[in-house]
Amino acid sequence: MSTSSYADGAAYVRGRFVPIAEATIPVTDWGFTRSDVVYDVVHVVKNGFFRLDDHLDRFEHSMQQRRIRPPEDRAAIEAILHRCVALSGLSDAYVAMVASRGRPRVAGSRRPADCDNHLIAYALPWIDVIPKDVQERGAHIWLASTPRVPDASVDPTVKNYQWSDLTSGLLEAHDEGFDTAVLFDAQGFLTEGPGFNVFIVKDGKVSTPDRGSLHGITRKSVLELCAELGIEAAVEPIPGTDIEHADEVFLATTAGGVMPASRIGGRILGNDRPGPISLKLKQAYWARHDEGWHRTPVRPLEAAE
Amino acid sequence: MSTSSYADGAAYVRGRFVPIAEATIPVTDWGFTRSDVVYDVVHVVKNGFFRLDDHLDRFEHSMQQRRIRPPEDRAAIEAILHRCVALSGLSDAYVAMVASRGRPRVAGSRRPADCDNHLIAYALPWIDVIPKDVQERGAHIWLASTPRVPDASVDPTVKNYQWSDLTSGLLEAHDEGFDTAVLFDAQGFLTEGPGFNVFIVKDGKVSTPDRGSLHGITRKSVLELCAELGIEAAVEPIPGTDIEHADEVFLATTAGGVMPASRIGGRILGNDRPGPISLKLKQAYWARHDEGWHRTPVRPLEAAE
Numbered sequence: 001m002s003t004s005s006y007a008d009g010a011a012y013v014r015g016r017f018v019p020i021a022e023a024t025i026p027v028t029d030w031g032f033t034r035s036d037v038v039y040d041v042v043h044v045v046k047n048g049f050f051r052l053d054d055h056l057d058r059f060e061h062s063m064q065q066r067r068i069r070p071p072e073d074r075a076a077i078e079a080i081l082h083r084c085v086a087l088s089g090l091s092d093a094y095v096a097m098v099a100s101r102g103r104p105r106v107a108g109s110r111r112p113a114d115c116d117n118h119l120i121a122y123a124l125p126w127i128d129v130i131p132k133d134v135q136e137r138g139a140h141i142w143l144a145s146t147p148r149v150p151d152a153s154v155d156p157t158v159k160n161y162q163w164s165d166l167t168s169g170l171l172e173a174h175d176e177g178f179d180t181a182v183l184f185d186a187q188g189f190l191t192e193g194p195g196f197n198v199f200i201v202k203d204g205k206v207s208t209p210d211r212g213s214l215h216g217i218t219r220k221s222v223l224e225l226c227a228e229l230g231i232e233a234a235v236e237p238i239p240g241t242d243i244e245h246a247d248e249v250f251l252a253t254t255a256g257g258v259m260p261a262s263r264i265g266g267r268i269l270g271n272d273r274p275g276p277i278s279l280k281l282k283q284a285y286w287a288r289h290d291e292g293w294h295r296t297p298v299r300p301l302e303a304a305e
Numbered sequence: 306m307s308t309s310s311y312a313d314g315a316a317y318v319r320g321r322f323v324p325i326a327e328a329t330i331p332v333t334d335w336g337f338t339r340s341d342v343v344y345d346v347v348h349v350v351k352n353g354f355f356r357l358d359d360h361l362d363r364f365e366h367s368m369q370q371r372r373i374r375p376p377e378d379r380a381a382i383e384a385i386l387h388r389c390v391a392l393s394g395l396s397d398a399y400v401a402m403v404a405s406r407g408r409p410r411v412a413g414s415r416r417p418a419d420c421d422n423h424l425i426a427y428a429l430p431w432i433d434v435i436p437k438d439v440q441e442r443g444a445h446i447w448l449a450s451t452p453r454v455p456d457a458s459v460d461p462t463v464k465n466y467q468w469s470d471l472t473s474g475l476l477e478a479h480d481e482g483f484d485t486a487v488l489f490d491a492q493g494f495l496t497e498g499p500g501f502n503v504f505i506v507k508d509g510k511v512s513t514p515d516r517g518s519l520h521g522i523t524r525k526s527v528l529e530l531c532a533e534l535g536i537e538a539a540v541e542p543i544p545g546t547d548i549e550h551a552d553e554v555f556l557a558t559t560a561g562g563v564m565p566a567s568r569i570g571g572r573i574l575g576n577d578r579p580g581p582i583s584l585k586l587k588q589a590y591w592a593r594h595d596e597g598w599h600r601t602p603v604r605p606l607e608a609a610e
Contacts, residue, residue: 011332024329025337027316027403027425032330034468035340067476098332108432110500111479112472120332127413146458150491153454153470162467163339165458171372171417186455186491195415 010087011122012080017087020122030115031100035162038062042217043126043254044085044093048295050254052078054217059097062158067112068099070119077119082299084123092126094255128256129195134179138262138274139251141193142178143243144169148191148212156192157215166194178263180251182243185212190238195255201248201277206233208252218252218285221294225284231277248275250282258282315392316427317385322392325427335420336405340467343367347522348431348559349390349398353600355559357383359522364402367463372417373404375424382424387604389428397431399560433561434500439484443567443579444556446498447483448548449474453496453517461497462520471499483568485556487548490517495543500560506553506582511538513557523557523590526599530589536582553580555587563587 009020031037040059043050056074063069072080077097085093098120106114130139146168154162169181182193191212192198197219199208206226208219226233243249248269249261258281260274269275274282289295314325336342345364348355361379368374377385382402390398403425411419435444451473459467474486487498496517497503502524504513511531513524531538548554553574554566563586565579574580579587594600 013332020333021331023332025332026326027318027328027330027427028325028429032337032342033344033466034472035466036468036472037337039338066472108436110432110434112476113479122332124333127415129415131413147455149454149458150452152491153452160469161338161340162469163341164465164467167339167341167371167417174416174418186457 006087007089009122009124010084011120012084013120014118017083020124023120023122025100025120026103029100029103031102034101035160036101036112037098037161038066038068038159039096039098039161040159041254042081042095044090044095044298045289047091047298049298050289051217051221051294052296054220058159058215058217063099065155065158068101068117070099070117072119077121080121084121085298086301088123090123090125093123094126095123097121129253130179130251130256130259135256135259138260138272139180140178140263141249141261142169142173142176142181143265144172144181144183146172146183147186148183150185151212156213159214163194170194184240188240190240190243193251196251196253196259199250199252200238200243200246201275202242202246204232204277206231206277207238208235209238210235211237216252218254218257221285222252222258222281225281225288229280229284248278250278258285311392312394314427314429315389316425317389318425319423322388325429328425328427330405330425331408334405334408336407339406340465341406341417342403342466343371343373343464344401344403344466345464346559347386347400349395349400349603350594352396352603354603355594356522356526356599357601359525363464363520363522368404370460370463373406373422375404375422377424385426389426390603391606393428395428395430398428399431400428402426434558435484435556435561435564440561440564443565443577444485445483445568446554446566447474447478447481447486448570449477449486449488451477451488452491453488455490456517461518464519468499475499489545493545495545495548498556501556501558501564504555504557505543505548505551506580507547507551509537509582511536511582512543513540514543515540516542521557523559523562526590527557527563527586530586530593534585534589553583555583563590
């Protein structure tokens with residue numbers, strides 16, 4: 001079997017594996033028309049998933065919170081992710097799992113419980129949230145004026161596609177010539193940005209927000225690396241003024257790892273380059289990948305196929 | 306040309322007209338993966354659009370606010386809507402227009418400005434937000450504990466698919482045996498529900514929230530009808546306690562018109578049936594349809610086709 005048609009990415013939709021170009025959902029799917037959908041993204045580096053179990057745990061938490069339950073169980077989902085990567089032939093990949101509300105079984109119903117929930121999965125060539133050259137010089141981060149949606153309205157620990165506030169922050173950032181943005185909640189506390197958690201470093205201590213944020217797997221890795229490296233770290237409320245007075249700032253995401261910043265709003269950090277603790281954590285994060293930390297090798301396609 | 310394949314609905318996607326069953330978007334479209342999309346819905350009754358210009362005005366406002374601009378101009382969009390309805394052969398229809406961010410022209414870009422925005426449209430058989438039998442007895446409305454997303458985070462006058470808070474309210478309502486829910490903002494003021502505006506009636510005066518709500522076209526129609534009928538009406542802040550002490554409550558939406566309620570939370574309104582002012586407005590709303598109020602006849606398919 002040729003896998004050439006999967007070179008741009010391989011997907012699983014409606015129970016079938018297809019090239020990514022053929023992976024679609026109906027325009028009437030509530031995953032689209034109500035953004036009634038949860039997802040997760042795990043990365044593959046050098047043919048190994050990173051922290052696959054953590055991503056599957058979080059995906060299950062998200063599905064449970066929104067009462068979305070596709071027919072595939074956890075073992076089936078895991079096998080589908082492996083197969084998407086293997087079909088794509090990619091050694092480095094961005095691998096998505098998506099659970100959508102779907103459409104009502106009963107024509108005309110507007111009840112979520114009447115819908116056929118379904119799973120979508122796909123492996124794509126790796127794309128960093130922040131381009132590599134920008135990561136080298138350090139990201140320029142805008143302090144968005146759009147407030148983050150409150151946790152009570154939309155739980156940020158349930159990974160979702162409702163990015164309007166984050167996209168507003170991104171549009172602000174691009175208008176001002178910045179790479180990306182971080183948002184604050186209505187009380188002025190730091191939250192997160194479009195696709196990443198944020199960390200600040202002050203007097204040698206690393207902090208990340210306790211609110212308005214996804215419980216990121218890279219964020220978790222950073223906290224573990226801090227413990228290993230003897231760097232003080234905390235998950236805590238961070239008033240907006242603290243990021244403006246930080247010694248260093250860095251971002252953390254599955255699609256890019258640890259990404260240092262060099263400018264925050266109008267302020268230049270240090271010597272306008274990534275700071276030393278940020279770089280140390282970035283280096284450790286990738287070094288631990290090479291050592292096989294939390295690694296699950298991608299299963300090859302069966303010989304029979 | 307046979308239109309039989311369009312009987313379940315007709316759609317326009319990627320520049321082509323297709324049966325609704327073939328109308329899809331890529332799973333990687335940002336309209337899905339970031340809910341970076343705006344839409345509007347107009348209804349057709351007896352082969353006539355209702356307030357089509359008002360819906361097109363609002364759709365243009367939504368697109369402008371989110372900087373989404375498909376290649377089709379207003380006249381083209383209008384012609385596409387007419388053609389979807391004509392192809393479907395439906396005399397009563399629910400007609401959607403959707404503008405999605407699309408996908409980046411530049412591989413790997415994460416910038417909204419790099420995307421090819423695109424238009425989706427479709428006509429479906431009419432579906433009321435509240436089933437007709439429920440409308441007859443009056444809707445049972447749950448007072449949701451989930452707070453509405455604040456206007457500052459996501460502008461509710463930009464019609465969007467980010468329904469998580471509304472869906473949470475709906476799940477609460479169904480758990481409690483109610484038909485649907487209304488939400489309150491963090492300050493306790495009444496906002497709207499999943500797919501409709503809400504009105505209260507107290508001592509003969511009709512009120513609807515000035516915040517946390519879409520500027521509904523049916524809401525606008527109700528306010529105009531109140532003026533015609535000599536009923537006092539206001540758009541104003543409505544504290545949560547006011548809906549609990551209302552004489553009547555009704556909902557307003559394109560997909561159902563004026564829909565009276567008979568129960569609010571644990572409270573039974575009047576004689577557990579729709580109230581007199583609600584019914585008067587409902588009757589006037591449909592009577593004015595029959596008189597051709599704000600009506601645009603659906604253009605027939607060309608004879609040549």
